[in-house]
Amino acid sequence: MDLNLHTEKPRLSLTAIVCGLSILLLTSCGGNKVNEKSNKDLSIDSSSLILKYDNTLFSLPSPYQASAIIKSNSLPYNSELPNPASRVSNYNSNFKKGYNLGIYGTDLSYFNIYDKSQECITYFAAVKRLSDELGISSYFDDNFFKNIETNIGNQDSLLLLTSYTYRNADMFLKRDDRSEISAMVLAGGWVESVYLLCQLATTTKDREIINRIGEQKYPLDNLIDILSPHYYVSPEYSELVDDLVDLAYEFDGIIFNYYYKPPKIDPKKKLITINSESQVVLSESQLEVITKKLTAIRNKAVQ
Amino acid sequence: MVKKIFILSFLFFLGISFKAHSQLEQLQNICALYFPPEFISDGQQYFAPLKPDQDVEFRTTFYGDNVYRIVACTNAKKGELIFNVYDTEKNLLFTNENYDKSPYWNFEFKSTVSCIIRIKVDAKRFQPGYVMLLIGYQQRK
Numbered sequence: 087m088d089l090n091l092h093t094e095k096p097r098l099s100l101t102a103i104v105c106g107l108s109i110l111l112l113t114s115c116g117g118n119k120v121n122e123k124s125n126k127d128l129s130i131d132s133s134s135l136i137l138k139y140d141n142t143l144f145s146l147p148s149p150y151q152a153s154a155i156i157k158s159n160s161l162p163y164n165s166e167l168p169n170p171a172s173r174v175s176n177y178n179s180n181f182k183k184g185y186n187l188g189i190y191g192t193d194l195s196y197f198n199i200y201d202k203s204q205e206c207i208t209y210f211a212a213v214k215r216l217s218d219e220l221g222i223s224s225y226f227d228d229n230f231f232k233n234i235e236t237n238i239g240n241q242d243s244l245l246l247l248t249s250y251t252y253r254n255a256d257m258f259l260k261r262d263d264r265s266e267i268s269a270m271v272l273a274g275g276w277v278e279s280v281y282l283l284c285q286l287a288t289t290t291k292d293r294e295i296i297n298r299i300g301e302q303k304y305p306l307d308n309l310i311d312i313l314s315p316h317y318y319v320s321p322e323y324s325e326l327v328d329d330l331v332d333l334a335y336e337f338d339g340i341i342f343n344y345y346y347k348p349p350k351i352d353p354k355k356k357l358i359t360i361n362s363e364s365q366v367v368l369s370e371s372q373l374e375v376i377t378k379k380l381t382a383i384r385n386k387a388v389q
Numbered sequence: 390m391v392k393k394i395f396i397l398s399f400l401f402f403l404g405i406s407f408k409a410h411s412q413l414e415q416l417q418n419i420c421a422l423y424f425p426p427e428f429i430s431d432g433q434q435y436f437a438p439l440k441p442d443q444d445v446e447f448r449t450t451f452y453g454d455n456v457y458r459i460v461a462c463t464n465a466k467k468g469e470l471i472f473n474v475y476d477t478e479k480n481l482l483f484t485n486e487n488y489d490k491s492p493y494w495n496f497e498f499k500s501t502v503s504c505i506i507r508i509k510v511d512a513k514r515f516q517p518g519y520v521m522l523l524i525g526y527q528q529r530k
Contacts, residue, residue, distance in 0.1 A: 147450050148431035148526060242528060245429055252432035261413055275432065304450050304503040346480045357495040358483050362476060364500040
């Protein structure tokens, strides 16, 4: 009997190990297993290496486009708006590192449109430091910095380089099943770009900028959907999602009208013109509350 | 014995994982062919594995007075990728099905529109693989 017990135990352990590894293998290599949480609709599909909600992926408009709007409206440069690069050493958790990696990316594009070369170099160094600490520095190697040096003063190339680098970092993080960090980079990019718009809207009352803020209703919903599966990763994640949900209530009060109009297509140019029209109605008091809440979220992020 | 099986399983796992990574890198290179430098990436790379009889859906917002390029590609063998773009009222704005299933298309938005991009692979039998989507906007001159 004893002998049987001794021979059975290792067999069970072996089976358990092989089964365990097989499950791990299937979930990480495109199998169909979906990790079900208490809410069946809200799940993280580890096989896809990406956040999913009923097989839906959520994306945000480019944070660099905020800078393009600022540029096209000839708004004055304000050196106090971006998060100082000197704070980089304050960020100790992966949450804060990812968050501020996104924030610095938006700040970089802000400096870039005003041709602030020295600031661009300083912020690229801060970006490199955070990416080193997050283990994604392979996209910020010596060649990357050589490219930066070569392209200083060339706004288009620097913007292209920044967006390309962030895209690769995004892929790297998602592919390595670190979606919670990639979500934070996205959150940082969005929070900082809307923060810049809010600060500028408050001082200039520029209608295009105010409309652009009002148009963040759906992107904010998408950001919440991206972050929600990570709600329980740490109290920092829960607090951020709660703050964003609270902000979303303010956006719910914005009137957003949409009128469908048939598009026009030019097959030769592979171009379709979407003629549908949208209209945002955002009052000054709504802008004030949104600015206040968003500034609080942003200031918490950069502390 | 346990150690040996563990090492073998670990190596097998690493091998498969490496294959998935190289598949994605290969797919990234294919997609990049349709993404010229005049389009600035939104800084995100969207990819998902194909599953039988399932579409992949992407939700995003496009700003007014901007031109965007959407690139959608797959590494599924013998499969052609179809992408449809809808507004939030489910009006079909575009399908590449009418244009030789082109892997990319440019979109000029007069106003800001939130869209749903639905992707599926047209194949007689299910083909395993990934789909990838890139979105970029054209810089205002």
